[in-house]
Amino acid sequence: MNKSLAVILSVFFLALVPLGARAQEEFKREIESVVFVPKGQWVAGLSISYDQTNQNKYQFLILEGVSGDTYSFKVSPMVCYIFKDDMGAGGKFAYSRSLTKLESADIVLGADNEFDIENLYRLSHNYSAMAIMRNYFSIGRSKRFGFFNELQLQLGGGQSKLMKGKSTELTGSYERNFSLDVGIAPGFCVFLSNYSALEVNVGVLGFSYTDTKQISDQVYVSRRKSKSANFRINLFSISFGVAFYL
Numbered sequence: 001m002n003k004s005l006a007v008i009l010s011v012f013f014l015a016l017v018p019l020g021a022r023a024q025e026e027f028k029r030e031i032e033s034v035v036f037v038p039k040g041q042w043v044a045g046l047s048i049s050y051d052q053t054n055q056n057k058y059q060f061l062i063l064e065g066v067s068g069d070t071y072s073f074k075v076s077p078m079v080c081y082i083f084k085d086d087m088g089a090g091g092k093f094a095y096s097r098s099l100t101k102l103e104s105a106d107i108v109l110g111a112d113n114e115f116d117i118e119n120l121y122r123l124s125h126n127y128s129a130m131a132i133m134r135n136y137f138s139i140g141r142s143k144r145f146g147f148f149n150e151l152q153l154q155l156g157g158g159q160s161k162l163m164k165g166k167s168t169e170l171t172g173s174y175e176r177n178f179s180l181d182v183g184i185a186p187g188f189c190v191f192l193s194n195y196s197a198l199e200v201n202v203g204v205l206g207f208s209y210t211d212t213k214q215i216s217d218q219v220y221v222s223r224r225k226s227k228s229a230n231f232r233i234n235l236f237s238i239s240f241g242v243a244f245y246l
Contacts, residue, residue, distance in 0.1 A: 035085045036138040036146045037245065043080040043088060043134075045199065047241030049073070068102040068120075076239070078132075086136040094156075096126045121163045128156030128179070136189070144191045150201060154181040173216040180209045195245055202238045205231050 037043075052071040073096065080090030102120035131153045138146040156179045163172040187201025212224045 034138045034141050034143065036136045036143060037082050037086055037088070039082055039085050041082045042246045043078070043082065043090065043243055044246065045078040045080075045241050045243035047074075047076045047078070047239050049239075068100070070098070070100045072096065072098040076241070078241070078243070080132065080134060088134045088136075090132055090134075092130040092132060094126075094128045094130070098122075098124050119164060119166050122160065124158060124160030126156060126158030126177075128154050130154040146189050148187050148189055148199075148201075150185045150187060152181070152183045152185055152206075154183075155179070156181070171217055173214050174218075175212055175214045177210060177212040179211075182207045189243075191245075197243050197245065198240070199243050200238065200240050 050071070050073050052069070054069040056067055074094065075096075076092055076094040078090065078092040080088045082088040100120070100122040103118065133151040134148050136146055136148045158177050160175045160177075161172060162175075163170060165171055183203050183206030185201045185203045187199055189197050189199050191197045207229045208227070210224075210226045214222045214224070216222070
């Protein structure tokens, strides 16, 4: 009786094997591979940003009587070679400069808690070099709209100076910094013609290390080190640019 049952079960499972194989074949996705950026092309791009503000007795939340002006500027050229269909490698360089001049401001925390800031000046320069690896893929069969994933390795540095007060009450500090960043920045690409495109990307995953050395009043030396890792959208890393595919 046991042998008969074993034979019946073996025949049953053998009959199910081709059915499972046929079912698996029916669910093949058969995704078509469309070349979005062909091998042998050079990609050159440029991203520029500029921001300037002027305040005169401006009020915002706990800040009152803010008078001063600020500006920031950043330029970032990029070059990349497509060594395989939809895959490329290259580099980026970035330079940024920012200036803040604060004539006066009051920080009001309450009726008896009020602090004033006067004659504050800060100037900073930062630069970085980045190695990138890109992987493109189109949206469906479109050759105009597509996405790319960019792997980034960045080394950077910079300097800044901060001064407060005037005349005999003048104090200041000088900083030098070094940074190392590793990240992934997915992006969206829209071709306007065969040779030009608009690009936007945003940092999502990354590791960052910063080492800052500060000298205050040319006497006191201090140091600050920071490390961070995250998996979230960084709105401050969103960048827009124009790229040329040659």
